[in-house]
Amino acid sequence: MMLTPRFDLAFRSWGNVLNRWFEPYPYVMECEEWLPTSDIAETEKSYIVSMELPGIDLKKNEISYHGGILSVKGEKEKELTKNESCRCAERYSGPFRRTFRIPGKVDTDKINTTYKKGILKVTLPKSEESVRKKITVH
Numbered sequence: 001m002m003l004t005p006r007f008d009l010a011f012r013s014w015g016n017v018l019n020r021w022f023e024p025y026p027y028v029m030e031c032e033e034w035l036p037t038s039d040i041a042e043t044e045k046s047y048i049v050s051m052e053l054p055g056i057d058l059k060k061n062e063i064s065y066h067g068g069i070l071s072v073k074g075e076k077e078k079e080l081t082k083n084e085s086c087r088c089a090e091r092y093s094g095p096f097r098r099t100f101r102i103p104g105k106v107d108t109d110k111i112n113t114t115y116k117k118g119i120l121k122v123t124l125p126k127s128e129e130s131v132r133k134k135i136t137v138h
Helices: 005-022
Strands: 038-042 046-052 062-066 069-076 094-101 112-116 119-125
Touching: 038 094, 046 069, 062 119, 069 119
Parallel strands: none
Antiparallel strands: 038 046, 046 119, 062 069, 069 094, 112 119
């Protein structure tokens, strides 16, 4: 939608007045559950799920794989010190749960996880029957 310059200016001015009146602390965001952003990749020999989880204590989280479903469940705790009041909160915190359906068979004994620079990476190696085999014509 395109606003005329005069209407746009008036709209912004009233928006600022209303924000100051109703929101003493702008941008406060409370979420009961948030979803970490994730990527899923496939190589010839594995599936790789990467999730952005900065500031997470992975010892308090649960990663599981069963029946073709990878599940990552945990919580990001808000860091506050004594006598601190929050004036602006833009970073998500609270519980999260992500599930991903993995399309092929996985060798569950060789699943590997790494956590580096706030990125959790779960590598799920394909089982022998899921790896594509090249067929040569004779």
